[in-house]
Amino acid sequence: MLLGHLGEAGVVRHQRVQHRPTGTVRPMASSEQPGVGRITDALEALGARLGPERVQTAADVRDLHGRDESWHPPAPPDAVVFPRSTEEAVEIVRICGRYGVPIVPFGAGTSLEGHVAALSGGVSVDMREMNAILRLSVEDMDATVQAGVTRHQLDAKLRPEGVFFPVDPGADATLGGMAATGASGTTTVRYGAMRQNVLSLTVVTAGGEVVRTGSRARKSSAGYDLTRLFIGSEGTLGLITELTLRVHPTPEAMTAAVCAFPALEEAVDCVIAVLQNAIPIARIELLDETQVDAVNRHFELDHDVAPTLFLEFHGSPTVVADQAAAVEALAGELGGRGFAWAADEGERRRLWRARHGVYDACRALRPGARVFATDACVPISRLAECILQTRRDIDDSGLVAPIVGHVGDGNFHVSVVLDPDDPDELERAVAFNERLVRRAIALEGTCTGEHGVGHGKSRFLELEHGAAAVGIMRAVKSALDPDGLFNPGKVAGAARI
């Protein structure tokens, strides 16, 4: 039985295990709290196995693990455990299974839809002590890492070897969390998302078995694709402990460019023209006027305050120069102005630091504000329409909300900059978000291109996929996790609308 439910404004209200102010767990019989399980017995068994320092119940630790970077209210777990190996992960899952205690996998807590909130209490499994890079083969262009490795850590290891891992969500997430949310980023238009860049996963199932979902082969026709079943499963089907990843050769040359347009339509038409001309662009990101203004202020830049594309080209020096010239010509035909490109590494990094810093730039627009981040994705031919309607909606709602997008994928983000103490503003943002979701789905798109559904958007799954498809998702969940131990209340296990 799930104890959490969505209130009228999509706000989570939950009732669950009570804690003493000291952070110790109140002893409690399972009969007292149906569905919560025998947490005290489980913690005793976990402490005996991992030692007290790796089973933490202090309020501040629990609080940190029950919140992500979203606007959703936190829901702390009863305890946080820190495995160091797949074997320890197996024991944690078996102990939790034995006592009926929920398990919430935790990476870096950077997700945006309430993913790590422990809606029914239980144990948060923090993977950050499983942070070894186990193997790198430059010959085969693959690497095997433990799930708690972060993308910056991996990047630092790979760069000196002349290779890189392309998936780059704006935050320094863990690779396990990135697989679990089906993450993508600015280079997805060229190199693909997590789904295209994971060869195989090691997963601990709810039954405490260790499953390897694939081999190191580049492709396989052998059986159901379990790798891609677990990618995007958001901690609801099992605990990912290791990943084998595709890596890519570092391009010989990289050039960044920036170009402002008279209006959003022209900027999006330019993206469509680039893709139709098969120019293998490595990054193509759109910032609307509000976002450019925020970035200018925060990073002391002087870009034209207009819809702007940030671009990057990868290849040999001649190839990148040819690509940049071709895009400059296309942009010129569409009224693009001030097309400027920089082969210089420092300049390129400065440009992308600004793009990657949009979240901080948004927050700086209103000191003390929180960002309510949401994303949607539509077929690229519907992108201009979707963004323009969304911009009008933001303005009509009286919200402050810059737009930035991985437009090569038809994906864009809206960052509503909110006063966290103003319930009326939160209500308007929640209503706006719902309209955005419905708009994207009506335009044959999706309620989220990359953040995932957590429990914030899981109620839209049926609207997007239909009852039969969600029925299959529920059947998969109950086949793999019949007792509903893993991350209850999320994805297909959440409330319906």
Ligand SMILES: Cc1cc2nc3c(=O)[nH]c(=O)nc-3n(C[C@H](O)[C@H](O)[C@H](O)COP(=O)(O)OP(=O)(O)OC[C@H]3O[C@@H](n4cnc5c(N)ncnc54)[C@H](O)[C@@H]3O)c2cc1C
């Ligand atoms: C500033 C900012 C920018 C962002 N930009 C992007 C972006 O461009 N693209 C994008 O895709 N996302 C983006 N995000 C969202 C976020 O970074 C991603 O969702 C990321 O993949 C989450 O990884 P994490 O390690 O923080 O996972 P967490 O937040 O800790 O967990 C996320 C989910 O994965 C599950 N999980 C975590 N680890 C495991 C594991 N080992 N096994 C099974 N389940 C697990 C959790 O239970 C939870 O459901 C951004 C977030 C911020 C704050």
